[in-house]
Amino acid sequence: MDLENEKIGPAYIAPDTYFKESESRLLHRLGIDVNSPEATVPNIEVIKPEAVVMKVDTSGIQKRARKQDPLTSKSVGVYKELDAVGKVEIAPLTFTTNENPEWVNFSAISEETSGLVESLNITKVTYGDLLNPLDETMALESAESETSISEPMVVESVELESIEVESAEIETLETFEVTGFAIEEVTAEEILVEAEMLETLEEAVVEPIIEQNLESTESIIIHEVPESVGLDELESYIAPINATKAPVIEEVLAQEEQVINLEAPPTAFAPIAGRQKESATPGWLGIAASFAAIVAAYFIWNAIQPPKTEEAMATELQQDEPTLIESPLDEPVLFKDTIPDGLQLVEPLINGEMPNYKEPNVYTIIDAKEMPPRTKRALQDLEDNGLTTFDMEDEMFEELDFESL
Amino acid sequence: MSLNFIYFAHWKSLWDNFKKSSMSVDTAIAKNMSEPKRLQNLSEDELSVELVSAGVSALLFIEILSRYQQQIYYHCRNLLLSHDDADDAAQNTFIKVWQNLHQFKGESRLRTWVYRIATNESINLIRKRKPTIDFDEAQPEMADMMSEDLYLSGDEIALKLQKALCYLPFKQKLVFTLRYFEDLTYEEISVLTSTSEGALKASYHHAVKKLEIYLSVLR
Structure with a gap:
């Protein structure tokens, strides 16, 4: 059958009513009014970028920015290709406390970047900083309203009893005992224990900063906070000075202070008395002995068998394989090798109904474009006369991107 | 004076x-x-120019829809065989045409552009139905889908050809369908499939030879 000369029509014919119904359905879905189509405007969704309030210079950041999976401890680089883009403007971000802080690498943002006026002013605040208001940054922020003790003094131990904490600012200090002198009811004064001094004090916990204009308010006390307490519970540990410690807190503290017994628990197994001595017999001797036992058993079994009768021997001989080898010419002729690639699906049909089918002369031509015109014409003539078929199929659809429009 | x-x-x-x-x-x-009538009288190239110069309008879209609706349906039907699937693919095609019409730059023919969207939609639908499909392999089981379906012409040889098409790899089937049924030129198919014309001709030639053998065996 010649498909190209005998044109076969389509196998499907849909009625016009289907197409009209489909058209009206489509226009209805798209919101196009057929009666007044001019009024319809395509609803093209254009995502407008949000206005950039602050700019962050991210050059050089992405190479170091990596996110780490807390479970597998595997770190993966993030958007390395953004380095090629250059400066990127990032809209303001909001982080909630529920997010895993390990996934936001603030260390990747350099300090000089975060310190710019036009950039995000990012301050690294650790959990310890929140628990301990003795923070150098906060001290610098309130440096204008603070005065430092000019006289050198030796502070051996600091016992802090009551401090009012409001957004990392300590307002009132009721009792501040320092070896050598004691301060009671110090209000409206400015005390700044310099950071240099505090660095020498291992026991120093809180840097007392007293603001000048704040009146004395109700004193409160910070209870000792267990390490297991989260930030959201921290506020509940601030209580008035006269308040007694909550029993729950003391219980938690007692549990934390409990000495962990590192000794191994008693086990139900008795200790091994000593190392057992290895056998002096070499391993190969056992293998040889077992092999000898098998051979001996074989001979013994044959020896104890009763002698075979003549009938049994005749039957056994009949069951032997024939010594005559079939000639390869007796095998049925298959046409497997003559079926070209791609026709295996119709192979049974070809073998059953087309026994005389022969493989066409197919030649693969790689550089068809570089052939001289005369050669091309000769090849075309050969193909037109049905003498041969030239396979010029190359990397078909290699570049086809089915997903793009 | x-x-x-x-x-x-x-x-x-x-x-x-x-x-x-x-x-x-x-x-x-x-x-x-007489704006709709004027658009109807435009050739395909003039319509493309109108689209690029005057911008997207519902009238233009309706004109494109009326011109290519049937062709796209039959194209999808040849690839997907099922009426429901072809209907879905054709609907999605024209929805994407409407949404992306403003992106048409006139660098290719409008028909080629629409056909490419339809081909992509058909391929996406096939992948949706059978995620593990290999387009290099033939899908003979698809022939069963068209045994009792809507809008079959009843022509026995045409039906046989459609079944034979299922024994071709998808890429050869696509090229044959576009060339044989839709009468697209090799140049258009080349743009549509991003393949060289030589490779398309070879592929079409292979498809025709295989189909001829299959049809002669079935006779």
Whole structure:
């Protein structure tokens, strides 16, 4: 059958009513009014970028920015290709406390970047900083309203009893005992224990900063906070000075202070008395002995068998394989090798109904474009006369991107 | 004499202005009234130019829909065989055409552009139905889908050809369908499939040979 000369029509014919119904359905879905189509405007969704309030210079950041999976401890680089883009403007971000802080690498943002006026002013605040208001940054922020003790003094131990904490600012200090002198009811004064001094004090916990204009308010006390307490519970540990410690807190503290017994628990197994001595017999001797036992058993079994009768021997001989080898010419002729690639699906049909089918002369031509015109014409003539078929199929659809429009 | 001439020139200019303005009004009215008809009379290239120059409008989309709706349905039907799937693919195709019509730059023919979207939609639908499909392999089981479906022509040889197409790899089937049924040129198919014309010709040749063998065996 010649498909190209005998044109076969389509196998499907849909009625016009289907197409009209489909058209009206489509226009209805798209919101196009057929009666007044001019009024319809395509609803093209254009995502407008949000206005950039602050700019962050991210050059050089992405190479170091990596996110780490807390479970597998595997770190993966993030958007390395953004380095090629250059400066990127990032809209303001909001982080909630529920997010895993390990996934936001603030260390990747350099300090000089975060310190710019036009950039995000990012301050690294650790959990310890929140628990301990003795923070150098906060001290610098309130440096204008603070005065430092000019006289050198030796502070051996600091016992802090009551401090009012409001957004990392300590307002009132009721009792501040320092070896050598004691301060009671110090209000409206400015005390700044310099950071240099505090660095020498291992026991120093809180840097007392007293603001000048704040009146004395109700004193409160910070209870000792267990390490297991989260930030959201921290506020509940601030209580008035006269308040007694909550029993729950003391219980938690007692549990934390409990000495962990590192000794191994008693086990139900008795200790091994000593190392057992290895056998002096070499391993190969056992293998040889077992092999000898098998051979001996074989001979013994044959020896104890009763002698075979003549009938049994005749039957056994009949069951032997024939010594005559079939000639390869007796095998049925298959046409497997003559079926070209791609026709295996119709192979049974070809073998059953087309026994005389022969493989066409197919030649693969790689550089068809570089052939001289005369050669091309000769090849075309050969193909037109049905003498041969030239396979010029190359990397078909290699570049086809089915997903793009 | 000169005064008469001035009067004459004045009245003539007034008449010309009146004539010109009345003509432009008539043209505008006629244009608004017969805009769909005017679009219908445009060739494909003129329609592309109109689309690029005048921008997207619902009238233009309706014109594109009426021109290519049937062709796209039959193209999807040849690839997908099932009426429901072809209907879905055709609907999705024209929804994407409407949404992306403003992106059409006129660098290719409008028909090629629409056909490419339809081909992608059909492929996506096949992948959706069978995620593990290998387009290099034939899908003979698809022939069962068209045993009892809507809108079959009843032509036995045409039906046999459709079943034979299932024994071709998808890429050869696509090229054969576009060339044989849709009468697209090799140049258009080349743009549509991003493949060289030589490779397309070879692929079409292979497809025809295989189909001829299959049809002769079935006879």
